[in-house]
Amino acid sequence: xxxxxxxxxxxxALLEExxxxxxxxRNVADRLGIKAPSLYKHVSGRKEIETxxxxxxxxxxxxxxxxxxxxxxxxxxxRTWALANPALYRVATTRPLDREKLSPxxxxxxxxxxxxxxxxxxxxxxxxxxxxxxxxxxxxxGRFPEDADIEAAWAAGLD
Amino acid sequence: xxxxxxxxxxxxALLEExxxxxxxxRNVADRLGIKAPSLYKHVSGRKEIETxxxxxxxxxxxxxxxxxxxxxxxxxxxRTWALANPALYRVATTRPLDREKLSPxxxxxxxxxxxxxxxxxxxxxxxxxxxxxxxxxxxxxGRFPEDADIEAAWAAGLD
DNA sequence: GTCTATACCCGGATAGAC
DNA sequence: GTCTATCCGGGTATAGAC
Numbered sequence: 001x002x003x004x005x006x007x008x009x010x011x012x013a014l015l016e017e018x019x020x021x022x023x024x025x026r027n028v029a030d031r032l033g034i035k036a037p038s039l040y041k042h043v044s045g046r047k048e049i050e051t052x053x054x055x056x057x058x059x060x061x062x063x064x065x066x067x068x069x070x071x072x073x074x075x076x077x078x079r080t081w082a083l084a085n086p087a088l089y090r091v092a093t094t095r096p097l098d099r100e101k102l103s104p105x106x107x108x109x110x111x112x113x114x115x116x117x118x119x120x121x122x123x124x125x126x127x128x129x130x131x132x133x134x135x136x137x138x139x140x141x142g143r144f145p146e147d148a149d150i151e152a153a154w155a156a157g158l159d
Numbered sequence: 160x161x162x163x164x165x166x167x168x169x170x171x172a173l174l175e176e177x178x179x180x181x182x183x184x185r186n187v188a189d190r191l192g193i194k195a196p197s198l199y200k201h202v203s204g205r206k207e208i209e210t211x212x213x214x215x216x217x218x219x220x221x222x223x224x225x226x227x228x229x230x231x232x233x234x235x236x237x238r239t240w241a242l243a244n245p246a247l248y249r250v251a252t253t254r255p256l257d258r259e260k261l262s263p264x265x266x267x268x269x270x271x272x273x274x275x276x277x278x279x280x281x282x283x284x285x286x287x288x289x290x291x292x293x294x295x296x297x298x299x300x301g302r303f304p305e306d307a308d309i310e311a312a313w314a315a316g317l318d
Numbered sequence: 319g320t321c322t323a324t325a326c327c328c329g330g331a332t333a334g335a336c
Numbered sequence: 337g338t339c340t341a342t343c344c345g346g347g348t349a350t351a352g353a354c
Contacts, residue, residue, distance in 0.1 A: 003320095024346060037348075038321050046347070094253070096301045126303060127290065127316030134293030135286070142255045144285060157286030159318065162337090183329060196332075197338050205330070 003042045006032060008052045015053070015087035023049070023091070050091050051101045057085070057092035062110035071117060075132060075154055082136040090140075093133060131157045162201045165191060167211045174212070174246035182208070182250070209250050210260045216244070216251035221269035230276060234291060234313055241295040249299075252292060290316045 001009075010031040014022045025046055029036040043049055064081050068074045082089040097107070111125065118124045135157065137143075139150055160168070169190040173181045184205055188195040202208055223240050227233045241248040256266070270284065277283045294316065296302075298309055 025348080026346070034320090035322055036346090037323085037350090040348075041320065093302070094296065094300065121315070123308065123311040123315035126297075126307065126309075126312035127294070130293030130297055130312065131286065131290045131316060132293070133297060134289030134291070137253065137296070138285075138289055138292060141253065143252070148285065149282065150285075152282040153285035153289065156280070156282035157290065184331080185329070193337090194339065195330085196340085199331075200337055 004052065007039065007042060007049060008056065011049050011053055012056070012088060015091065016085070020087040020090060023087075047098065048101060050095070051098045053088060054092040054097060055102055055106050057088050058106050058110040061092075062113060065110075065113040068113070069117070071128065071158055074114060074117060074128075075158060078132045079136055079139075079154070083140070086140050089136070094137070163211065166198065166202060166208060167215065170208050170212055171215070171247060174250065175244070179246040179249060182246075206257065207260060209254070210257045212247060213251040213256060214261055214265050216247050217265050217269040220251075221272060224269075224272040227272070228276070230287065230317055233273060233276060233287075234317060237291045238295055238298075238313070242299070245299050248295070253296070 007028060010028050011023055014027055014031065018027075023046070025036040025039055028049065029039055043052070061078070061081055064077045065074050068077050099107075111129075114128060115122065115125045118128070135150070135154060144150060144153075166187060169187050170182055173186050173190065177186075182205070184195040184198055187208065188198055202211070220237070220240055223236045224233050227236050258266075270288075273287060274281065274284045277287070294309070294313060303309060303312075
């Protein structure tokens with residue numbers, strides 16, 4: 001395991017166990033038993049750690065969707081993955097992507113299963129993605145009322 | 160204009176002119192010609208300023224939607240408002256709402272026009288809101304490819 | 319090459335004087 | 337109601353030890 005991979009793994013563990021605000025250079029370093037400034041020998045800063053996490057998350061999301069064959073299944077899988085990895089989901093999807101530092105093809109691979117299920121219709125794929133993204137974020141942020149039937153909202157969105 | 164209103168106005172101006180990261184207690188205080196600790200005599204902290212901003216934004220968004228009569232119009236109006244006030248939009252919609260400190264009815268009033276256009280179907284209203292929210296956020300974050308036809312994605316989502 | 323120590327600046331927040 | 341002083345924690349740069 002390279003040092004960069006160790007840093008990524010430590011960062012992910014922090015996100016999972018303590019949430020998004022816990023992703024600090026000092027906390028990552030603590031997990032690895034080193035001091036924060038040492039991290040800068042391996043990564044350029046916190047932004048790059050987030051890019052590494054985004055690449056990992058997008059890969060997993062793509063794999064997850066690829067196991068489904070219809071839109072309902074993909075919606076369920078999308079929601080389940082996001083709610084199981086909320087902090088990582090946010091890091092991977094709610095900020096501009098540094099595409100320079102991302103291996104080429106990561107985004108395309110993540111989108112491919114959905115695009116295939118929609119027979120290559122990019123506009124519908126983008127609408128589906130936006131619907132899923134919006135539903136997941138609103139749910140994670142507690143924006144729906146306590147008694148909202150979130151499954152029914154998904155069903156309504158998928159027509 | 161009460162001191163709280165002045166604080167809210169200064170915070171909003173900061174968001175508009177310098178973006179989300181510029182919303183700091185020190186910057187707000189500078190705009191008012193006072194020192195940051197003095198703000199705490201009027202508001203409990205940055206969180207409360209964000210709640211005040213969210214209330215203002217939700218009110219405006221509701222008024223904007225109320226001027227439209229169909230879903231397409233509301234989608235256009237939603238997108239236009241969000242892109243014209245991106246930092247405020249984010250503050251108002253991408254974090255848990257402190258409902259204790261929000262005047263009762265603010266959320267309901269913002270949602271009412273949409274709910275009416277959908278004949279009271281809450282599930283479809285939530286799906287529409289999520290679609291609009293997702294499309295706006297993905298656009299603001301530069302997550303769609305350069306050459307994506309975003310209008311077409313909206314049209315595809317609205318069926 | 320890898321790490322440590324140190325230091326700087328910024329941001330939120332509090333305590334206490336005027 | 338405003339100030340000054342102060343604390344804490346976070347990102348990051350630099351210098352130097354091993």
